[in-house]
Amino acid sequence: xxxxxxxxxxxxxxxxxxxxxxxxxxxxxxxxxxxxxxxxxxxxxxxxxxxxxxxxxxxxxxxxxxxxxxxxxxxxxxxxxxxxxxxxxxxxxxxxxxxxxxxxxxxxxxxxxxxxxxxxxxxxxxxxxxxxxxxxxxxxxxxxxxxxxxxxxxxxxxx
Numbered sequence: 001x002x003x004x005x006x007x008x009x010x011x012x013x014x015x016x017x018x019x020x021x022x023x024x025x026x027x028x029x030x031x032x033x034x035x036x037x038x039x040x041x042x043x044x045x046x047x048x049x050x051x052x053x054x055x056x057x058x059x060x061x062x063x064x065x066x067x068x069x070x071x072x073x074x075x076x077x078x079x080x081x082x083x084x085x086x087x088x089x090x091x092x093x094x095x096x097x098x099x100x101x102x103x104x105x106x107x108x109x110x111x112x113x114x115x116x117x118x119x120x121x122x123x124x125x126x127x128x129x130x131x132x133x134x135x136x137x138x139x140x141x142x143x144x145x146x147x148x149x150x151x152x153x154x155x156x157x158x159x
Contacts, residue, residue, distance in 0.1 A: 027058040027079065027104075027132070031142050031156035036121055038145075038152035045121045054122055056142075056156060063106065065114050073113040078105040079130070104130040104144060122154055 033054040036045040047053045057064045064074040080103040108126045115123035128144040135141070145153040 027077075027142070028060070029058060029140075030159040031056045031058070032159050033122060033154065034141075034157055035155045036152060037155075038150070040150045050118075050121055052118070054118065055159070063110075065110070065117075067117050072117040073110045075107050075110045079103065080105070099134075100132045102130050104128045123152065124154060125151075128154075 033047060033056075037043065052068050054068075055066050057066070058077070061076055061078075062074060063077045065072045105127050106124055111124050111126050124144055125146050129147045130145075131143045133141045133143070140158040142156040142158070143153055144156075145151060
């Protein structure tokens with residue numbers, strides 16, 4: 001009886017630990033910046049229009065941001081999977097496209113360093129509504145968006 005109880009507790013803990021982040025939801029990897037859009041003026045920036053490239057690397061609860069191959073900043077990040085509804089939640093799933101919604105928290109000091117290094121072109125919010133889209137034909141993409149209608153969205157594709 002005692003072994004059954006321990007087994008049940010261990011199984012429950014395993015389910016709780018893995019339920020939030022299945023493998024295709026994992027941020028771990030290298031994400032290349034493809035564009036920034038939004039704001040009241042409806043701006044649209046790309047690596048080509050701004051003459052620089054950038055990437056985010058996530059690994060084991062830490063992130064690093066690079067501009068033109070040079071590390072700008074790094075630190076810890078957190079994800080929260082049980083988020084309340086966002087303005088993007090009802091955008092719906094397309095056929096063959098899986099979307100995972102969560103909130104990504106990056107310390108404000110690191111967000112500021114990223115914004116300064118990119119002249120505000122890439123300015124993540126300390127708490128972004130984040131989406132990982134998995135499209136079998138196009139691979140994985142990541143969007144980090146302000147949770148307001150005149151906010152900005154940062155778009156990345158997995159390398």
